Structure formats: structure tokens, C-alpha cells
Amino acid sequence: GAVVSQHPSRVICKSGTSVKIECRSLDFQATTMFWYRQFPKQSLMLMATSNEGSKATYEQGVEKDKFLINHASLTLSTLTVTSAHPEDSSFYICSARDPGSGGSDTQYFGPGTRLTVL
Amino acid sequence: GNSVTQMEGPVTLSEEAFLTINCTYTATGYPSLFWYVQYPGEGLQLLLKATKADDKGSNKGFEATYRKETTSFHLEKGSVQVSDSAVYFCALRDKGAQKLVFGQGTRLTINP
Numbered sequence: 001g002a003v004v005s006q007h008p009s010r011v012i013c014k015s016g017t018s019v020k021i022e023c024r025s026l027d028f029q030a031t032t033m034f035w036y037r038q039f040p041k042q043s044l045m046l047m048a049t050s051n052e053g054s055k056a057t058y059e060q061g062v063e064k065d066k067f068l069i070n071h072a073s074l075t076l077s078t079l080t081v082t083s084a085h086p087e088d089s090s091f092y093i094c095s096a097r098d099p100g101s102g103g104s105d106t107q108y109f110g111p112g113t114r115l116t117v118l
Numbered sequence: 119g120n121s122v123t124q125m126e127g128p129v130t131l132s133e134e135a136f137l138t139i140n141c142t143y144t145a146t147g148y149p150s151l152f153w154y155v156q157y158p159g160e161g162l163q164l165l166l167k168a169t170k171a172d173d174k175g176s177n178k179g180f181e182a183t184y185r186k187e188t189t190s191f192h193l194e195k196g197s198v199q200v201s202d203s204a205v206y207f208c209a210l211r212d213k214g215a216q217k218l219v220f221g222q223g224t225r226l227t228i229n230p
Contacts, residue, residue: 032216034216042222043207043221043222044220046217046218093162107164107218109154109161109163111161
């Protein structure tokens, strides 16, 4: 099946710094990518939907200025956590929709990025 | 709003045991239902799905039936293997929508 990669897999940063996480679709072009956040023992919460060439659509309660999303190409979306604080520590997961596979429910997930803010 | 509730884990079974992971949902319409599996160190993978009432999704020996009357989509497998050890997520998606709503996940460990 289609492959989605994320980089880095783990990152530790100091409070107040910014961190960029990359999500790439390796063997297909993804017009739509999704960013999720997962807290320990909790479900994945959708943060935003990213469409190539346009602004991301954020879910209610997600700060647009804190979680910057860029989807500049059909194979790459980035999530930047700006001025990170310890409460931003979490597991961030991206997924990408492959329009060529047919059906809007075909999302392929990356392995996730563990962010720890000290 | 829409929501998904899974049985709490972790679940530990012996090889060849029967598996059930319960999943119930709340939705305003008639959503599509999914089970995703996440093996250690990997991304979520679609395991099976059902798009309407009474549909049965199946894959790799796993089955789940879309029960509208009980708003459930329980995952079952008759004889589990060590390689089935993973975290399982139940999810729903409204008709015409792209957004997936996930349950909290159930960690399954199968001992030899």
C-alpha cells in the first residue's frame, strides 16, 4: 500500500523554541493531508486538514498561529509548533489521502512524531 | 457531535484465543465505520471497514459487523496469533466527509 513518512520520529526541544515536523507521501500525490495529535491513552484528535496550495482548515480549539501548517507540494506537508511549551508535548501523526485509490476514506498514516518540550 | 467509544485496554490473550474488542459510536447520520491497526513503530493501517448497516468488514481473519440498532462495530477474530499484537482503533466518518473520528485505541498483546 501507499507509504507516508514523518520526520523526525522524535524531537526534544526547549520551551520557547519552534519545531517543524515533516510529512511526506512517498509513492503518491496527496492533495489532502491531515494532522492529528494523540495524548497518552487517548484517541487521535484531528487538528487540521491541509489542502495543497491553500490554507489549512483548523478544527475548533486549535490555535492557527501556534500550529502552522504548510502544504506547498503534493508530497509534503509541514507542521510547525511555534514557541513550544511543555503542554505541547504529545504524539503528532499525519495522514495523507490518495485520490488515485478511489474513495475519500482511503487515508494512509505516518508513523508519528514524539515531541517533548522541556 | 460524533464520537467513538472502545473497550479499555490493555487486552492480553494467549495464542489461539477468541478476540472481541467492543466499539460503539454516536453519530447524527449513517457514518462509515472503520477499524485501524497500529503495529509497533508503524503508522495506522486500515484493517477493515463497513459503509452501511448490516455490512460485514473482514480482513486477515478479523471481522466486524455494522449494527445500527446497537450502534456498534465490534471487532472479532476466532484465533489470534502473536503477530496480531498491536493497538486497534475504531473510527467513523460521516457520509461525504473526510474527517475521521477515532476511539481511544485498545492495546492487544498476544502471548505464545
